[in-house]
Amino acid sequence: MADVNFNRLHSERAGDLLASDGNGKKTGPDADHSSPPYDLIELLFFAYRDFTSDPDDVLAQFDFGRAHHRVLHFVDRNPGIMVTDLLSVLRITKQSLGRVLKQLVDEDFIEQKPGENDRRQRRLKTTEKGHSLAMRLASLQAGRLNQAMKNMSEDEKAVTRKFLFHMINPDSRVEVAKLLRSDDPALKADPDGTQLFNDQETR
Amino acid sequence: MADVNFNRLHSERAGDLLASDGNGKKTGPDADHSSPPYDLIELLFFAYRDFTSDPDDVLAQFDFGRAHHRVLHFVDRNPGIMVTDLLSVLRITKQSLGRVLKQLVDEDFIEQKPGENDRRQRRLKTTEKGHSLAMRLASLQAGRLNQAMKNMSEDEKAVTRKFLFHMINPDSRVEVAKLLRSDDPALKADPDGTQLFNDQETR
DNA sequence: AATTTACGTCAGCCATATTGACTTATTTTC
DNA sequence: GAAAATAAGTCAATATGGCTGACGTAAATT
Known part of the structure; x- marks a missing residue:
């Protein structure tokens, strides 16, 4: 309750992590100097x-x-x-x-x-x-x-699903994928969610 | 641990919520008979x-x-x-x-x-x-x-942000938007996150 | 026959949350 | 200047939902 005042709460710590555009994108040529998102x-x-x-x-x-x-x-x-x-x-x-x-x-x-x-x-x-x-x-x-x-469009919904799926530990993804498709016959042929989630990493 | 067996754990309760395509999309003409996502x-x-x-x-x-x-x-x-x-x-x-x-x-x-x-x-x-x-x-x-x-493309990342933002109670969004932009001068002109999150609802 | 598995249980501990009541400074309001 | 509101701290009691370790039992597997 009570109107909270978050103005004037600005970080006094610039320069912690080298240059950043404030959006977590890299500004340097190669290394990842981005600040956390x-x-x-x-x-x-x-x-x-x-x-x-x-x-x-x-x-x-x-x-x-x-x-x-x-x-x-x-x-x-x-x-x-x-x-x-x-x-x-x-x-x-x-x-x-x-x-x-x-x-x-x-x-x-x-x-x-x-x-x-x-x-x-x-x-x-x-x-x-x-x-x-x-x-x-x-x-x-x-x-x-x-x-x-x-x-959201269907594509955008798929992006969201994919994001959430990739937030899961790689080790657990197969198990989770099994759980998710457990009553969806259309997904039976996709044992580890590779297709479903357009997974092209960590292998 | 121990290999978990989720096969053969299929729902025996079809017909709970009328017809659905199994993806939460409506199949009827108007009413929302979709099952939860x-x-x-x-x-x-x-x-x-x-x-x-x-x-x-x-x-x-x-x-x-x-x-x-x-x-x-x-x-x-x-x-x-x-x-x-x-x-x-x-x-x-x-x-x-x-x-x-x-x-x-x-x-x-x-x-x-x-x-x-x-x-x-x-x-x-x-x-x-x-x-x-x-x-x-x-x-x-x-x-x-x-x-x-x-x-993800930048657009896809934006979709994800938007999704998460809209999962927040409408009442709290202004406060959260203030917190988020607290050290990002570029967002100062967007007091309730309307632009940032392409918010066109609940008003 | 021995081992493993599925499950249950006893006993105790800890972290994190809750409510309600009360106190102390300090600032704001009338 | 007195009264009220605010920021914060505190005491006491309680609940929830995790944890560990140890032990027991029935049933299945080797």
Whole structure:
């Protein structure tokens, strides 16, 4: 709140990184003396902050947090997923997952049944109640994304997807690409997202 | 670790949201029956996860967390910023900020002096040590961003910036635009980022 | 039969956020 | 000049969501 005064907050530190045009482009002949793209760094911070805030508000009404959202989302998107897969996608520990998953199961948002071939597995899927909440949360995020892209051409949307994909660690891209195309038959023939994302690097 | 098996995890819930081409495009004549753009939702999640992971590793060596990073970043970028401004940018409480800011001041990453006109204010700026760490962290994020954009034209980069800007709550865009252009004289004449981001909506 | 895997659990720790109430300077307003 | 508003600090309590390490069990694989 309160009108914030950001005027007169100018950097007193020019010359930190040699000459730059202020946009991160090189001005010298060869070496990369550019300053960091602060605009993008900060845009990503603010964009993600707001991207998560809508769902957070809804989740709070259920006494859930962002952790529940992530679990609910990936279970809803990948019915039959097992605990090990969730751990690797979310990159958290079994204990951390266990707590939120238990709540989601206890409160009937997620149900589980043993794997048919391997009875050690817990195959997870959302209940109707869970699916409904997942859709509500996804719709909020969808609304924001659609609004942000409403004036974009298909090509421009593809550029955005490509950008986000390339922000992911190269090591993880194959796994992510698999997740993304998991219900899109048209992408089956593109195992590592190479075509999808016009990937021509890091190989 | 362990090879994860995402095959055979196909949605068993077709027909939830009427017909869709699987890409979030409308297939009907007018109403928006499209399903959420799950690919973008998940790409944003993974992109941000990895975007923050590099700095996290460095911060851990100093016994700092992501909260310290945010404070350090915005102080470094806005020398002379005061506590109230930080609170509004970071959207956290005074108590939360107080703790991490105290550590950063105690360990000589940030210094403070009273405002010249208003002696209640603490004008914050990074020390050499603090600036050095801030630059190190920014370079990590810059490296990832530059790599993600290395094959992009200037137009495509502009599209990406525009996308991120439009993901921000309309209410916050003016404030963010002010922050972004804070040391870029070329943008001074564009108070709410309208030109910069080719903004033609929400007015 | 031995090993590995999938999962669960106990116990404790830490970082980061929250709310509400209260204090102290200092500046602004009437 | 008195009253009100502002900038900042502080105390106390609480919640969330991560973490580590150790251990246990059932089922599958070698």
